[in-house]
Each structure stands twice: as C-alpha cells, then as structure tokens.
Amino acid sequence: MLGNDIKLAVKSIRSAKWRSFLTMLGIVIGVASVVITISLGQGVRQQLIGQIDHLGSDLITVRPGRLVNRDIAGNITSVNLPAFLGMSSLSENDFRVIKEAPGVGIAVPFAAVNGIPHNDSVEMPDALIVATNENAPAILEQKVEFGAFFSQEETTKEVAIIGQRVAEKLFNENVPIGKSISIRDRTFVVRGVFEGFQSSPLTPNTDYNSAIFVPYEAGKRVSGGNVQIYQVLAKATEKKKTKTTIQAINDGLLNAHAGQADFTILKPNENLIITNTVFNLLTGLIGGIAAISLIVAGIGIMNIMFVSVTERTKEIGLRKAVGGTNRQILGQFLIEAVILSLVGGLFGVMVSFIANILIRISTSLQPVITLPVILISIGVALVVGVIFGMAPAIKAARRDPIEALRHD
Amino acid sequence: MPVIELQDVSKLYGFGDATTVALDEVSLRIDKGEFVAVMGPSGSGKSSLMNILGLLDRPTHGAYELDGRSVARLRANQRAKMRRNQIGFVFQSFNLLPKLNVLDNVALPLTYRGMTQTRRLKKAAAMLERVGLSDREYFMPKQLSGGQAQRVAIARALISDPSIIIADEPTGNLDSSSSRLVMELLADVHKTGNTILLVTHNPELTRYASRVVFMHDGTIIGDERSKLGDVPKLAKSLYFLPRKTIEDDLAGVSVLMQEVEKEGPKKSKKAKNSTKQKTRKYQSRTKKKGTK
Numbered sequence: 012m013l014g015n016d017i018k019l020a021v022k023s024i025r026s027a028k029w030r031s032f033l034t035m036l037g038i039v040i041g042v043a044s045v046v047i048t049i050s051l052g053q054g055v056r057q058q059l060i061g062q063i064d065h066l067g068s069d070l071i072t073v074r075p076g077r078l079v080n081r082d083i084a085g086n087i088t089s090v091n092l093p094a095f096l097g098m099s100s101l102s103e104n105d106f107r108v109i110k111e112a113p114g115v116g117i118a119v120p121f122a123a124v125n126g127i128p129h130n131d132s133v134e135m136p137d138a139l140i141v142a143t144n145e146n147a148p149a150i151l152e153q154k155v156e157f158g159a160f161f162s163q164e165e166t167t168k169e170v171a172i173i174g175q176r177v178a179e180k181l182f183n184e185n186v187p188i189g190k191s192i193s194i195r196d197r198t199f200v201v202r203g204v205f206e207g208f209q210s211s212p213l214t215p216n217t218d219y220n221s222a223i224f225v226p227y228e229a230g231k232r233v234s235g236g237n238v239q240i241y242q243v244l245a246k247a248t249e250k251k252k253t254k255t256t257i258q259a260i261n262d263g264l265l266n267a268h269a270g271q272a273d274f275t276i277l278k279p280n281e282n283l284i285i286t287n288t289v290f291n292l293l294t295g296l297i298g299g300i301a302a303i304s305l306i307v308a309g310i311g312i313m314n315i316m317f318v319s320v321t322e323r324t325k326e327i328g329l330r331k332a333v334g335g336t337n338r339q340i341l342g343q344f345l346i347e348a349v350i351l352s353l354v355g356g357l358f359g360v361m362v363s364f365i366a367n368i369l370i371r372i373s374t375s376l377q378p379v380i381t382l383p384v385i386l387i388s389i390g391v392a393l394v395v396g397v398i399f400g401m402a403p404a405i406k407a408a409r410r411d412p413i414e415a416l417r418h419d
Numbered sequence: 420m421p422v423i424e425l426q427d428v429s430k431l432y433g434f435g436d437a438t439t440v441a442l443d444e445v446s447l448r449i450d451k452g453e454f455v456a457v458m459g460p461s462g463s464g465k466s467s468l469m470n471i472l473g474l475l476d477r478p479t480h481g482a483y484e485l486d487g488r489s490v491a492r493l494r495a496n497q498r499a500k501m502r503r504n505q506i507g508f509v510f511q512s513f514n515l516l517p518k519l520n521v522l523d524n525v526a527l528p529l530t531y532r533g534m535t536q537t538r539r540l541k542k543a544a545a546m547l548e549r550v551g552l553s554d555r556e557y558f559m560p561k562q563l564s565g566g567q568a569q570r571v572a573i574a575r576a577l578i579s580d581p582s583i584i585i586a587d588e589p590t591g592n593l594d595s596s597s598s599r600l601v602m603e604l605l606a607d608v609h610k611t612g613n614t615i616l617l618v619t620h621n622p623e624l625t626r627y628a629s630r631v632v633f634m635h636d637g638t639i640i641g642d643e644r645s646k647l648g649d650v651p652k653l654a655k656s657l658y659f660l661p662r663k664t665i666e667d668d669l670a671g672v673s674v675l676m677q678e679v680e681k682e683g684p685k686k687s688k689k690a691k692n693s694t695k696q697k698t699r700k701y702q703s704r705t706k707k708k709g710t711k
C-alpha cells in the first residue's frame with residue numbers, strides 16, 4: 012500500500028513538473044538556509060577548538076570591559092555582547108599589574124596601532140598593526156618562519172614581523188625581509204614572517220595572518236604616544252598554577268580599578284562560550300528566517316494539495332467506489348504532500364553542499380555539514396509535509412463518494 | 420435466497436421546503452443470480468436506488484440487508500470494505516483514471532486489498548483478456564473508444580470477484596453496436612452467477628434481463644420476471660404511463676416509449692437488425708425535436 016502510494020505520488024508530482032518545482036522551492040530555500048547556518052556554526056566552532064588546542068589550555072586572556080557575567084563558582088552565566096563592540100581598553104598600568112601579579116611567567120600586551128600600512132602605492136587597509144613585546148611568539152606558540160622576532164632591547168626599534176597575508180598583499184612575495192612598510196610618517200623594516208596562523212573567523216580572536224607586529228614603544232610612537240591595549244595574554248610560571256594566577260591577576264586589577272570589575276579574564280575554553288553566544292544569536296536570526304520560509308513553503312504545499320484534491324475529486328469518488336477507505340484516500344494525498352516536501356528537502360541539502368563549497372572557496376570560513384544536520388533538516392521537511400498536507404488529505408478523505416463522482 | 424432486501428427505504432434530499440423525495444418507501448427483494456433491469460423516467464429515483472444498493476449512499480429511512488446483514492447504518496469504513504469485496508460498479512461515463520494505463524485502471528480496486536503489484540497486474544491482464552482487450556493493456560484511457568473504455572470499466576468491476584454488479588446506464592454514452600458488446604459481456608458475467616443490476620432507458624436492452632423493475636416518482640410501480648431474450652410485457656407497455664413533463668420528452672424517454680409502442684409487436688422478428696432500428700429511432704427523435 013505504501014509503496015503503491017509512493018509510486019502514485021511520484022507519478023502525480025511528475026505529471027505537473029513546473030507546479031511541483033515551484034511548490035518545492037520554498038522548502039529548498041528553507042532547508043538550505045537551515046543547513047548552511049548550522050554548518051557555518053559548527054565549522055567556526057571546530058576552527059576555534061583547533062586554535063585552543065594549539066594555544067594550550069593555560070593561556071590567560073585579559074580584556075577590557077565586562078564581557079561576561081559569572082556565577083559564584085566562576086562559570087559564565089551570560090555574555091554581554093555590546094561590550095565586544097565597546098571602545099574601552101586596558102592601560103599600561105593594567106599591563107604592569109598583570110605582569111607583576113604573583114605566579115605570572117610571561118605577559119604580553121596586544122595594542123592596536125592606528126594607521127594604514129603601505130608599501131609605495133600598495134595599501135593594506137584591513138591589516139591589523141599590533142604593538143607588542145618580545146614574548147608574543149612564545150605566548151601565541153607561533154614560529155617565525157623566516158627571519159626573527161625583535162628582542163627585549165629593541166622595543167623602540169622600527170622593525171616589523173608580519174603575517175603571511177601581509178607579505179602577499181603588500182609585497183606580493185613570501186619572504187620580503189629587508190623591505191620596508193610605511194605606517195603614517197614612519198618606516199618599518201620587515202624583520203621576519205610568521206608561519207601561517209590557524210584562523211578562526213567570527214570569533215573574538217583576530218586573524219594574525221593579516222597582522223603586522225611591531226615593538227611596543229615604536230608602535231606607540233606612531234600613534235602619537237597612545238595606544239589601545241585590546242588584550243593582554245599571560246601564562247603562569249607553571250601550568251598547574253594557572254588558577255591561582257588568574258585569581259592573583261583578578262585581585263591586582265580590581266585593586267587598580269578601585270574595586271570595579273570593568274575587565275574580563277578568560278580561560279581559553281571560555282572563548283568558545285563567547286563564540287557560541289555570538290553564533291546562537293546569528294543562528295537564531297537565520298533560523299527564524301528559515302522557519303518563516305518553511306512555514307510559507309508549507310502553506311504553498313497545502314495550497315497546491317487543495318488544488319490537487321479539487322482537480323481530482325472525480326478520482327477520489329471512483330477510488331472510494333472501488334473500495335478505498337477514508338484512511339487509504341487520506342494516506343494517498345498525505346504521502347503526496349510529504350514526498351513533495353521531502354524532495355524539496357533533498358534539493359535543499361544539495362544546494363547547501365554547493366553553497367558550502369562556494370563559501371570555502373571565497374572566504375576563510377570552513378562550514379562543516381554533518382550527517383545529523385542533514386537528517387534533522389530532512390526530518391523538518393517531512394514534518395512540514397505532514398503538517399501542511401494533513402488538511403487537504405482530510406478534505407479528500409471526507410469527500411462524499413457520490414458527489415465526488417458527479418464532479419467534473 | 421435474497422442477496423438484497425430493502426424494506427420501506429426512503430431517500431430524501433435537502434430539507435424544509437426544498438426536500439426532494441427521491442425514493443419513497445421502496446421495498447425490494449433481489450435473489451442471487453438475478454439480472455434486474457431498472458427502468459423509469461428521468462428523476463424517478465433509479466440512480467438514488469443504485470447508490471443505496473451499492474453502499475455509496477445511506478437511506479434516510481428503512482432497512483437494507485445485504486447478504487443477510489443489515490448495512491443501512493454501517494460506518495463509512497465498513498461500507499468501503501463491503502464495496503471492495505462485494506460490489507462492482509459500471510458507470511455511464513466510464514470513470515477510468517486518465518493518468519493510469521488500462522492495466523493499472525483494471526487493477527485499481529486490488530490496491531485497496533493490499534495485493535502485491537505482480538499479482539494485481541496478472542489478475543488485471545486476465546480480466547482484460549476476458550473482456551477481449553488484451554491488446555490494449557498499455558493504452559491510456561483517452562486512446563480507447565467508448566465501447567472499449569466501458570469494457571475496461573467492466574473488467575475493473577469484475578476484478579475483485581464481486582457478487583453484485585451495479586451498472587447505471589452503462590450504454591448511455593455508447594452507440595448501438597458498442598452497447599451490444601457491453602450487454603453481451605454483462606450477460607456473460609450473469610451466466611457465471613453474478614447478480615446484475617442494470618439501469619437503462621432502452622427497453623430493447625431488457626432482453627438481457629431476467630426481471631424488470633419500473634420506477635416512477637420514487638416508487639416501484641412495476642416488477643416483472645421474464646425469460647432471457649424477451650422484452651418483458653411491462654417494457655412494451657410503458658407508453659401507458661403518464662408522460663410527465665417536457666423534460667422527459669427532451670430526455671427522449673417518451674420518444675423511446677413510442678418506439679416501443681410502434682415497433683413492439685414486430686420486434687421479435689426484427690431484433691437482430693438493431694443497428695437499423697437504432698437509426699430509425701434517432702431519426703424520429705430528431706424529427707420530434709425539429710417540430711418543437
């Protein structure tokens with residue numbers, strides 16, 4: 012019976028190809044947007060996890076502003092998204108407090124320097140200029156592939172260690188050592204090129220492949236004597252002391268800020284929580300759009316099925332006359348609606364695979380389409396088919412056989 | 420032993436001032452193996468009666484026993500199952516599904532019995548052979564002539580081995596030679612033991628019946644058993660009945676009655692020449708319309 016219903020449904024769907032295709036379109040779009048959103052989220056999360064693995068679980072991040080709220084046990088309860096967009100920064104004094112807090116091994120400031128780097132006429136407006144200290148490679152666990160990083164003594168020297176993208180963009184070569192980059196009225200000589208950084212887009216972490224690292228004091232000079240420390244990274248002398256060190260940094264900063272906790276200390280895995288929050292917001296937004304499109308698509312299916320039921324009234328009458336029960340008639344039309352939306356769902360998954368490839372080619376995002384996502388979205392399509400196919404199927408099942416037979 | 424037993428069955432349509440009494444306390448008993456022709460002017464309730472007998476409709480009042488089982492109050496589901504197993508329908512307008520080929524159309528009732536496709540198609544092929552259309556298995560309905568379509572419909576009606584065949588004006592859309600083929604087929608089916616209920620406006624066709632029931636205004640006003648091959652006396656004397664309305668005239672009923680009157684006595688000799696006869700009828704009908 013089921014197999015027969017399916018065959019019949021396919022026949023009827025194929026006999027009105029255009030109509031069926033247009034009806035499916037809504038489901039295709041809805042399912043594709045669901046799959047793409049979820050796969051983007053999962054991709055970003057995986058990239059971030061890779062980065063955390065790389066950086067180690069003992070990295071302490073200090074940021075300005077209160078980004079998260081915590082419960083008494085110290086677990087993040089919520090994330091203050093607007094704080095991410097805030098312009099506040101840490102002061103040099105804050106950095107000193109962190110560096111001198113008991114248990115801190117190394118501490119590295121990351122300060123944004125204003126200015127657009129250029130090499131003759133080639134500009135790179137999307138480059139990030141970071142003023143930092145000699146421990147940056149150590150704390151980022153990143154090797155300088157060509158050349159060398161600057162030393163502690165060179166903090167006023169106008170040299171630059173650059174990410175791979177900067178080398179490509181500004182110099183159009185891999186090892187532009189000895190060449191110079193102009194930032195405002197200053198000229199920095201390229202000293203080294205970093206190995207490729209693992210990037211994790213859409214997270215609070217920056218893509219350092221597009222960064223130019225300069226010594227702290229030199230960077231400060233370019234900016235006219237003031238820089239914005241957007242984060243300080245630190246590590247305890249010993250890994251197992253990380254927790255007490257965080258406590259010490261917290262106490263020191265609270266003291267320096269007159270008791271106000273307008274800063275945030277994050278452990279590496281807590282980045283993930285923030286990313287999740289950002290992503291849940293995005294997912295919710297796109298998910299909402301997808302849900303609306305699925306509802307609209309469902310209504311489209313319902314509409315077409317009502318039309319189909321009316322067109323086939325005589326057929327319904329005949330099927331009843333030869334012994335089809337109400338339930339069998341209902342099944343026939345319900346299955347037709349479900350197949351319509353299931354096929355739409357399959358097309359949607361196909362579209363999302365194509366979109367996945369395009370996204371990977373054209374951006375640094377690496378969406379991941381997993382089996383559960385596919386199954387869930389096809390399940391959603393099925394549910395849409397059942398829900399919106401029910402009313403027309405019930406209408407068909409309830410037709411009076413005589414009236415239906417008389418219909419033309 | 421009666422297969423069908425109606426007791427004071429009424430069928431009313433609409434309500435209030437607009438109520439139509441389609442059947443007015445009809446009682447009828449039909450035994451197994453009878454071939455009953457039902458006649459009567461348009462609107463006399465023939466189709467209403469067939470719909471009730473075929474379990475497509477419920478009587479408003481009265482009792483209906485099918486195979487000794489009271490069925491007037493059965494639920495839709497149970498009636499569908501009884502239709503599936505016991506009743507085959509043949510309609511005036513064939514009612515083949517246009518998107519299915521001939522073989523699938525014939526096999527259609529079996530899908531509701533959960534039979535596998537191979538068995539269904541095998542049985543359908545056998546049925547098509549029985550109605551002489553084996554070479555049309557993969558034709559679509561619109562590629563068939565009216566007579567062929569009706570034979571396919573008969574094959575479909577027969578496929579689930581029903582004990583009762585209900586044919587409401589099965590020859591209404593056919594020319595006389597196709598009508599003959601269809602009637603011969605029904606007569607054949609009758610010989611294998613089926614009970615057949617045939618609604619017709621053509622008295623000539625009552626030859627195939629073993630009994631003629633005549634209806635008027637929702638009641639049975641005549642019921643006569645006859646030998647197969649004879650036109651019953653009742654059918655011949657139809658013209659005595661009051662000629663109802665202009666509509667009856669337009670439907671050609673009274674014209675047909677007149678034909679019977681005129682040709683009645685000679686008919687037994689001329690019966691085989693039915694094509695010629697039909698043409699003459701047609702001519703007289705158009706003449707009548709022309710004079711109006």
Ligand SMILES: Nc1ncnc2c1ncn2[C@@H]1O[C@H](COP(=O)(O)OP(=O)(O)OP(=O)(O)O)[C@@H](O)[C@H]1O
Nearest residue numbers: 432433439440441460461462463464465466467468
């Ligand atoms: N669904 C309906 N609603 C209202 N009245 C109806 C309905 N079906 C039939 N009738 C009325 O019931 C009466 C009997 O109709 P029925 O169709 O049984 O006649 P019939 O003998 O089959 O006529 P014909 O020879 O034209 O087919 C008619 O007066 C008709 O108008």
Ligand SMILES: [Mg+2]
Nearest residue numbers: 465466467587
């Ligand atoms: Mg009728």
